[in-house]
Each structure stands twice: as C-alpha cells, then as structure tokens.
Amino acid sequence: MTITQDPSAPLVAVVGATGRQGGSVVQALIESDKAYRIRAFTRDGEKPEARALAALGVDIVVLSLVVANKDAVFDAFRGADYGFLVTNYWEHGDKEKETAEGKLLVDAAKAGGVKGIVWSGLPRVSEITSGKFTNVDHYESKALVTAYGRGSGVPFVDVQTGFYNSNFLIPLMGPMKQPDGSYAVSWPVKPTTRLPFIDIVRDYGLFVRRVLETDVFPDGEVVVTYGEVLSLAELAKQFSEGASASSQGEPIELTPCRQRRVRL
Template sequence: MTAKIITVFGATGNQGGSTVSAILNNPSLSSKYKIRAITRDPSKPAAQALASRGAELAKADLNDIASVKAAIAGSYGVFAVTNYWETTSKSGETQQGKNIVDACKEQGVQHLVWSSLPNVTQLTHGQLSKVEHFDSKAEVAEYAERVKGDMIVSYFMPGYFMSNLTGQIGRDPDSGTVSLSLPWDPTTTWVPVIDIQKDTGLFTAGLFEAASKANGVSVQGVSEWLHPRQITDTLSEVTGKDVVFVQQPASVESAASLGNRIAEELTQNMILIRDYSYFGKGAEKDQAESDQFLVAGAKKNTWKQFAETAQWKW
C-alpha cells in the first residue's frame, strides 16, 4: 500500500514539529503516512534533521497561494499553523489561513487539520474584542466550514503553552521570592496547559486517523487542567524551592489604559482564561470529548513531568 502524504506546515516549529514526530516515531503511523515538511529554509540544520528521518522537504510562502498549491500537490492530508506574532496583523494571518484552505480545496486534499483557537469576541459577546491572535485563526476556521465542500476539516485548538511559564515564573530582585504573577484566581481559575512540543502531535495525528469522524470537530489541545496554585505548588515540589502565585488585578478598562495594543491584547487573553476558561465557561468539564481523538494508546505529558525536565533560571 502506498503511503499517503501528509504535508506539515511549520515542520521545524512547536506544533508542526510535534505532528511530524508523532507520525515518524509511531511505526503504525509511519507505515501509513509519508511526511512532507514545509519550511522556509530547507537548508537549515533543523530541516535537514527532518530529511534524515525520512521527511520530504518543501518550501512555501503562505502569502503566495501559488507556492502553497505547489507545496501541497499530491497530499492526502495537511496540517497547517500560522504565526500571528511574525507580523501582529490580524488581516494578514487570516489571509494566510484562507490561502491554505483554498489551496487544499483546489489540490484535492482530503483532510485539513487547522491549528485554530476560539473566537474570543463572539465567545465573550464583545467584552473581549482585542485578542486578535485568537480571532484571526477562528475566522479562518469559520471560512473553512463555509467553503470546504467534501473536504474533511478538523480543528486543533492548543491551550496555554507550558513553555510560556518558564519565562513567566521568576525571582523578584527585591524580595527574592520566586513567583508567578498573573490576573487569575489562585484556586478557582482553570488553566488549560499543554506541552506543545510533546502533545500536539498526539491530537493532530489522531485527527488524521479519525478521518471523517473528525470532520468539523474542534479539539481542546490540553495536557492537563490546573489551578494557578497547583502550578506553583507542583513546581515547589519538583524544585525544592518555594514558588508562590500572586494574583494581579486586571480589567478590560485597565487593559485599555496600557496604551499599547499588544499589551492590551495579552491582558485580555489572561482575562479570557480567568473568566471564560479559555475555551468557554465550563470547558474543563468537556476535555474527555477531545481526548477521544488522541492517537491510540497515547499518554499526555503532565505539568509535573514537564517541570522536572524544564530549564529554570532562578
């Protein structure tokens, strides 16, 4: 049986790299699928490392739909992720996503897995309207649902990156206290954390395996749901050092007063987690519905396991 080609955008990044590894490291999956890794520079060591593992390398510019079409030609499946932070342009990221959707349709791709996020403006009824890096991806998903025809489209929605916490937890130079300071309630806020490098592929490869059963499905990409104090208590246990959580005040008004659109966006993002459980109120109760799409036999990483191997600079 000829292996089906799955083209992976951002193959040397977090989500794309995890998708590649989930397939290449699984004998059952690697016998079914051949990886085509899309990277901006196939000559770089990270790309060459993928080639040495058996991936085919290709290059594409997401702003040039012709190059996207050429890159995905002959693919059974496509995993696609875009990076808002490269340009901080909502319209730019949305157009890149639409280019991918249109190219997949025109090239006869059977299954697209799109890295998406909730539409925060809609979810919060306009209360939080500045979280562009969520809304842009959600608008691409909405577009895909309108135009996909008989193409299967699935949506992977990654939670809060555990790796973000390595930069957010630090030592106060004055008090010497190691702390995590964010506008969350320490014992009631649910934070959906994910080991983005290890666990993304367990979901995305699982969606490809589910085929038509995953059509139109949005999965919550979460390794573990935790309260903020559980995050710091676990880190104290792992490192043997006191780590505390400090709740910071935040409101839509205070975010707007920052006078910086990126700072306002990120503050609203934290309020989204505090007041809407990131994916919507009560989303923590629904995780099992998403976990059924994990690769068979997969075990997600825990925050404790991540913390034990992470590099802490304090």
Template sequence: MTISKDPSHPLIVVVGSTGTQGGSVVNNLDASDKPYRIRGITRDSSKAQATSLSERGVEVVQCNLIVDNADGIRKAFAGATYIFIVTNFWEHLDGARERTEGELMVDCAKEAGVKLLLISGLVSVTNASNGELTRVFHFDAKYDIVQYAKVLGVPYVDVQAAAYMNNITTFMRPAPLGDGTYVVRGIWTPGAKLPYVDTLHDYGLFVRLAIESDEFNRGDGKALSAWSEWVSFEDLCKTVSEVSGKTVAYQQVTEEQARAGMAQSGMPPHAVDDYVDMSKFHEFVWPKVFVETDLSKLARRPHTFKEYCETVDWKTVVP
C-alpha cells in the first residue's frame, strides 16, 4: 500500500528509519492494508536511503537523537500517534549514554501524547542470570529504558529482537583460512541454539503486529519477541556453506582466546566483557527466559535462516 499523506490517518514516527530495525518497520508498515503516514527520523537526510524513503512518501526528518538536542527530538515527535524508538550501544559503546538517550526519547514521546510507544527493548541479563552476568551493558540499558517508560506511565509495547541473522555478515563474518575455506569463531558450543530473526526483512512485522493487534496495542507494557527459528552455530555454518558454495565451519574457542582476539582488534575492555557475558547468556540463560511470539499472528511468515542466506550476496562476504 502507498504510504498516506492524508492528515486523518495515523502518523507513525520511526527512529532509525534508514537503519536495520527502523527500515524494517517502515517497510512492513508500508506493506499493511491499513493507511499510515510515516515520519522517518535520520541523522543524515542526504543519505541515499533517506532519499529513497522520501520518494516513497515518507516524511524524512533530520534529527540527532542526543541529550543536547531535546528540543529537536520534541519537534520530530510532535503530532505522532505511534512512535518507534531504538538505541544502539555499538555505535558508541556507552551503556549510560544509551540509557540516557533512550529515556529522553521516552520523555519526548510522553510530551507528544503518543497513543503507543514501540520500544526496541531487551531483557535484563543481570536479572535473568540472578546476578551472575552483570556486564551485558546493551541488554541491561534497553531493559532500563523500558522500565523507565513503565514508571513514567507511557503506553508502550516492548518489541525484543532475537539474534540478528545478518550477524553472519558482520561481527560473526566467516574468516578466511587461506586455503579457500572459512571459519566462524565463538565461545559458544557448536550445538548451542539461539533464536534468530531476519532483522531487516522481518523485525517490522512484529512492530506492525503490536500496532494492529488488540492483544498488544492497549499499551499495557506487553513484551513481544521478534524471532523466526532456533539455529545452532554448527547448523548455521552448514547452511552458509550450502547457500554460498564455500566451505564454512564453526570453531569453538576459549574465552581467553576470544578476549585476546577482540583486544587485538581494538575493542575496549568493557565491550569485550559485554560480548563474553552476552555469549554465556545466549547459551545458558536465554533459552530459559525467551518467550516465543506466536508466529501465526503475523501478517506473513518470517524468513528462515536459509531464506535469509538466499538474500545475501555471498561473493562480497566469502569471496
């Protein structure tokens, strides 16, 4: 459906509209049979992605979502019926900053009188692990943002993303061994299964469900998991091998080896701690606390990992 310009239709403000999660929200709302006006927030409206959104009918607004720009955020959120917000620890590696900027967006959403705030949140790893894993800063910061909305009394839904399928082309990118084969290294055991989502294509499906379903859109703080299937690291690599035509294997490394490799790449110590504790959470805690959203409630079936792999240009990943 064409994105609406009719002022009588709901206005949805999408933070990070040129990014992975926000872009998925725009695309999946655009595919709805319900009419929406969409205002896409981006830090750089001159980007090709922003121009493309504008050509599709999205109102593109340039806004830096930092504490020093509270007035700009208020203006960007003004008149919204729904607001989707997302924060990104990995842009600056500062959990306190992520929390503060997220809480500011919640404040501005409340001032705008939003009908429903869609928060890209996560569980508290500290709480879920009974205090054993306390350094997954980006999970805990997102959890705190959701709790802030709860205390403030903003109507919200917590849309929690599972592991990104596209991690296999980014921080889990297969490393060449020099003989034409590749390896994915991690501290997880080969058979450890994680819930995955094709974030770019499918995360927005769950945000759309939150808006369009009476089960979630009352704003009473329900959590909704964006996922598709559970995949082990061993099977993940087998699928990449099958689709890419290259030999890709999984190799478990020790925590010490992982820490040394990340430190050598320039990752600061607290970010290394985050990654290590996150890996332990993934394997030993997440399977116990992850609540699967009923996928039959979605507008369409989300992609499997194999289907995601079939959308990747593997010549650029494993040349």
C-alpha cells in the first residue's frame, strides 16, 4: 500500500469514493507501486468503507456534491493534482440535474488547479443513432458533461464503463424464470450482438490508474472499459453452465423495454 501524506506525491480527488466506481479507483491507487495522496469524497463519513479508508491514511471529505453546495465543492478540490469525477443519474432520474452536477464538478476541479480530469462518461445515443433514439437520458446527460469538460481547457479523459456484471442482480435485468422452469435473458439486442461487460468494483479503477500513470496525460482520449465481450447467447450459455439451469438469450422490442424501465 502506497498511500502517503508526502506533498511530493500527486493528490487525487476521488468522487464517490465509497461507491462502486470511485471505490474501485481508490482501491487501484492504494494497490499501485506509485505513491499517492488520496482525497476521498463521500456523503457519509461513518460508513464502514469510509472508516476503512481513513484508517489507511486516505483523507475523507464528507460532502454532498450538489449545486446548492457550490462553494464547499470548490473548496474541496483546492490543491488537487487530478480529479476522478462521476455522477449518479439513478439517484434522482433527472437529466438536467445530473448535467448541472457534472458541470459543477468540472468547474470545481478546474478552479482547484488540477492537471487532469478523469471523467466517467457515456456516449451520446441521440448522436450515434442519428437522432433515432433521443430519450436515453442517463447517456445524454453524461455526454453533455463530456462536451463541457473537453471545452474547459483542462486535460480531460473520458473513461466509460462496460455493462456492470452486478446488474444481473437487479430485478428484470438478470435472468428471469419462465413457466417451464428455464430462464431467459431478455434485452433489446440481437442474440448475436456482442457487448462489453465489466466487474466494476474489481476492474474499473485499474483503467483509471492506467490513465493517471501514463507518462503524458492522454488528453482527449476515450477509454472503454470491459473485462470480456459476450453476445446475449454466450451470456445465457455461461449462466446455464454456472447455475446448472437451462437459459436462453432472446431479444425484445425497444418499446416494451422502455415501458418496463419507466415502470421501475
């Protein structure tokens, strides 16, 4: 473990440090051969994860990173060398709010004097589908923050996540038991379409660390993170083998998929 208070070591400010993405980043930095100072942002300093990090010498900053706390957010980034930034659309489901919070983080990191920003973004679906799909809000908001960050004048890298393996634990996203006792994985993709999957807690931070430890900070790059690439059919096969159960991958139409998501 190479957490230090030595001022010669780079200070990395990590948003969501007790969550899945930020927590993965902190752990990867702790495990690095290089020395780091880490400033970890969390809303609850009494969480077991926060206490464990504090015991390792991580600087814990208890703060809600929202627009209403703008001054405190700016103060929290002061003196950092690098910032890892992430927002959580699913906490509120508000595209405008997520966009505003993401821009706040960029502004605060810039004002704090960081030499580089690593942002957890996503592609803009409306753009890559030529306007066919315009309501994938959690992608759109992050893409808007990416564009804002790229125009900030601070070196900026977008480290995007693949599909979380842990999402299979979410109702209706994982395999669903059928009347005949088998299981089906139903997503709005063809069974042969290959998708990137990642163990977000174990692996995501390794990609961020690689960016931070590049000799020259790779301004402008987009890094797509994944541990393996699987089709829906391959995924169903793996589930069948691991669970000793029959399963199949089947596509569903976009409209019922969207309706189902709204009902959640």
